[in-house]
Amino acid sequence: MPKLPRTVNLPVPAKPTRFEIVEGLRITAPVAAGYIPLGLAYGLLVVQLGMPWWMAPALSLAAYSGSAELLVITLAAQNTPLAVIAVTMLLVNFRLLFFAFSFPLHAIEGRVARLFSMYALVDEAYALTAARPNGWTKPRLLAMQVLFHLTWFVSGLVGVFAGALIPTQIQGLDFALTALFITLTLDSARSMSELPSAALAGLSFAVAMAVAPGQHLIVALLFFVACLSVRHILHRRGILRFPDSLPPSGGAGQVRHEGKAS
Incomplete structure (x- = not known):
């Protein structure tokens, strides 16, 4: 009986970093597009409520969380005490602690990169990794989170500039936060x-x-x-x-x- 050739399990070569970045952007782009209308509404709401324009980008950097930022803007416009806003932010974002238990943070090496990934952990990033539990690498994860954050940040700025060009108040724009939570409730x-x-x-x-x-x-x-x-x-x-x-x-x-x- 002829001997079969012996098979050797060779290690799978790692894919180039450029490929991983492009793949992360490709996976994220359709979901990140949903940030655009909500980010525009957020920027418009900042101007319509009489808040300074810089609050939109400042909150997007200091407290990166779409629903929480809309909530903070609404509460701040109503002269809500700072302690109430802080506790509300904590309760609204407390869910992210449980997201971190199954988020593939172990794939990210380096203290700075890991801290950014923890900071940029939002619902959509967690949903993508939960739907695709395998194949996440450091470049792919960071590309995903950077695109999410950049899309939200830029959309908020465009909304602020657009709101400054609109001379009249847009009726019902302050309902954006309520509509967002109604949509999330019905979806869940x-x-x-x-x-x-x-x-x-x-x-x-x-x-x-x-x-x-x-x-x-x-x-x-x-x-x-x-x-x-x-x-x-x-x-x-x-x-x-x-x-x-x-x-x-x-x-x-x-x-x-x-x-x-x-």
């Missing part, structure tokens, strides 16, 4: 397992409006976090169980019918 509540969270959010807001109408936002956020913590503990102990999805139409009757037939 697509199954029965997420409906309890939406119900708890509504309950938290109702309680806050009844208990502290003057500080309803911060009270609602704190109460909502407390409710989620209690729900998590009860779920871990097996006391609470929620179905994962809605049953199909007529599904229950079909199951009973098949059970009798068997």
